[in-house]
Amino acid sequence: MLDLDDTIAAIATAAGAAGLAVVRMSGPHALAVADAVFVGASPLARAAGDTLHHGWALAPAAPRGARARLDEVVAAVFRAPRSYTRQDVVELSCHGGAVSAGRVLAALLAAGARQARPGEFTLRAFLNGRLDLVQAEAVADLIRAETEAAHDLALAQLRGGLSRRLAALVEAVSDALAEVEARVDFAEDVGGVEVPPRVVAAVAAAEAALADLLAGADYARAVREGVTVVLAGRPNVGKSSLFNALLGARRAIVTATPGTTRDLVSEPLEIAGVRVTLTDSAGLRRGGGEAESEGVRRAREALAAAAVVIWVVDASVPLAPEDRRIAGRLAGRRVLAALNKSDLPAVAAPGEAAALLAAPPEAVVAVSATRGDGVEELRAALGALLSGGRGLAGAVANRRHAGALARARAALARAGAAARSGAPGEIVALELREGLGALGEVTGRALGGDVLERIFSRFCVGK
Ligand code: GDP
Numbered sequence: 001m002l003d004l005d006d007t008i009a010a011i012a013t014a015a016g017a018a019g020l021a022v023v024r025m026s027g028p029h030a031l032a033v034a035d036a037v038f039v040g041a042s043p044l045a046r047a048a049g050d051t052l053h054h055g056w057a058l059a060p061a062a063p064r065g066a067r068a069r070l071d072e073v074v075a076a077v078f079r080a081p082r083s084y085t086r087q088d089v090v091e092l093s094c095h096g097g098a099v100s101a102g103r104v105l106a107a108l109l110a111a112g113a114r115q116a117r118p119g120e121f122t123l124r125a126f127l128n129g130r131l132d133l134v135q136a137e138a139v140a141d142l143i144r145a146e147t148e149a150a151h152d153l154a155l156a157q158l159r160g161g162l163s164r165r166l167a168a169l170v171e172a173v174s175d176a177l178a179e180v181e182a183r184v185d186f187a188e189d190v191g192g193v194e195v196p197p198r199v200v201a202a203v204a205a206a207e208a209a210l211a212d213l214l215a216g217a218d219y220a221r222a223v224r225e226g227v228t229v230v231l232a233g234r235p236n237v238g239k240s241s242l243f244n245a246l247l248g249a250r251r252a253i254v255t256a257t258p259g260t261t262r263d264l265v266s267e268p269l270e271i272a273g274v275r276v277t278l279t280d281s282a283g284l285r286r287g288g289g290e291a292e293s294e295g296v297r298r299a300r301e302a303l304a305a306a307a308v309v310i311w312v313v314d315a316s317v318p319l320a321p322e323d324r325r326i327a328g329r330l331a332g333r334r335v336l337a338a339l340n341k342s343d344l345p346a347v348a349a350p351g352e353a354a355a356l357l358a359a360p361p362e363a364v365v366a367v368s369a370t371r372g373d374g375v376e377e378l379r380a381a382l383g384a385l386l387s388g389g390r391g392l393a394g395a396v397a398n399r400r401h402a403g404a405l406a407r408a409r410a411a412l413a414r415a416g417a418a419a420r421s422g423a424p425g426e427i428v429a430l431e432l433r434e435g436l437g438a439l440g441e442v443t444g445r446a447l448g449g450d451v452l453e454r455i456f457s458r459f460c461v462g463k
Contacts, residue, residue: 008116012462018096036111049079086128119459133444149273195419210409216395224397226275233312241369272383316344327356411435
């Protein structure tokens with residue numbers, strides 16, 4: 001896949017009934033291969049870059065008779081280096097649907113192109129220096145984005161926001177390292193080396209910049225990947241009703257008989273730019289029929305995977321032992337307490353339910369699922385919890401990036417501590433080099449081909 005000499009081809013659009021489908025090709029022979037299939041007013045080999053050409057795609061030559069027409073197409077020609085991959089690129093716009101693009105692709109493969117692997121076009125753009133790895137990964141995120149916030153985040157990354165901040169950091173740390181190394185070399189003759197305050201300050205500043213980059217990472221990751229939020233609580237407290245109220249639609253079955261939400265019900269909704277999969281559970285109920293125990297098992301699994309649990313309590317009746325039991329299961333979780341049925345006279349004091357939890361909940365909100373009171377407040381509390389009160393500007397969304405940046409930050413912290421405590425310059429240099437290595441992993445400079453292939457294999461074919 002790291003080989004750039006063959007010409008790759010793939011359908012770049014999603015399958016299905018659509019107006020258009022695009023077959024994309026990149027490589028040194030893209031124009032020649034296209035000319036073996038495409039017939040227009042003049043050969044594409046003579047076409048200038050950034051031009052469009054109307055014509056027909058023809059089937060490979062048959063032993064006898066004329067070549068069959070496959071589709072009426074428009075060919076877009078991009079010449080190296082002014083193309084997505086910096087190679088010659090031809091894109092054939094065919095008719096959409098199940099067959100057209102497949103037949104055109106087959107003809108191109110018969111004419112000498114190779115089927116592209118997932119992400120291979122973007123990998124070529126990366127290998128040819130048109131994008132760094134952070135930007136290349138943003139392309140995959142852009143395609144996968146399910147909310148506008150996720151899209152904006154990927155777009156900022158593609159435009160190079162994170163890349164520029166990283167480049168500045170790499171430069172600052174490299175300068176510091178050069179200065180320390182120069183002194184270490186010199187000290188071999190003179191003996192002893194002290195890291196000057198100027199360098200200590202530069203390392204501290206770089207560490208602070210990394211901390212700032214990482215501060216919004218949880219929120220950005222939630223925006224990029226989405227989260228699961230589970231409604232937990234004993235039967236009949238109003239989970240299904242609240243589920244519907246949060247969604248603004250009637251989806252879950254509401255009944256007055258306990259234990260009838262037999263299965264998990266999940267629906268997506270968007271809160272603070274995060275794709276939230278809201279899950280109503282069967283209640284963490286013991287016993288019951290067979291269907292219910294299956295529901296209970298699934299409810300437990302959903303609970304374990306949830307980023308946030310909305311614990312629903314019926315505030316119109318005294319707290320039950322089952323409320324306490326469920327509260328006990330929420331230890332260590334981020335919990336929003338929803339005191340439901342606020343339209344009825346309250347029986348329990350507001351603090352009483354929260355006191356059943358091992359740790360204070362993130363927020364306590366009084367709601368009436370049936371009347372809709374407090375539902376907006378609950379949404380807002382969830383949004384505040386997911387965002388941590390931060391914006392998304394410049395945030396790091398990708399786990400791989402966040403992991404490497406955290407390692408870089410730790411290395412810089414150790415370098416700073418070593419320098420301040422008067423440790424030998426070699427130690428400081430070692431930590432700085434480690435920090436640079438971790439930063440290089442993010443931009444892709446310090447990654448091997450196997451890692452690159454793994455990263456790009458998560459792309460879709462044709463991108
Ligand atoms: P679940 O078992 O926890 O999912 O509870 P449901 O949503 O099925 O509700 C159980 C019963 O409580 C139903 O009769 C609902 O109409 C009622 N209920 C739910 N929320 C409220 C509320 O805010 N106020 C009142 N008065 N009744 C509610």
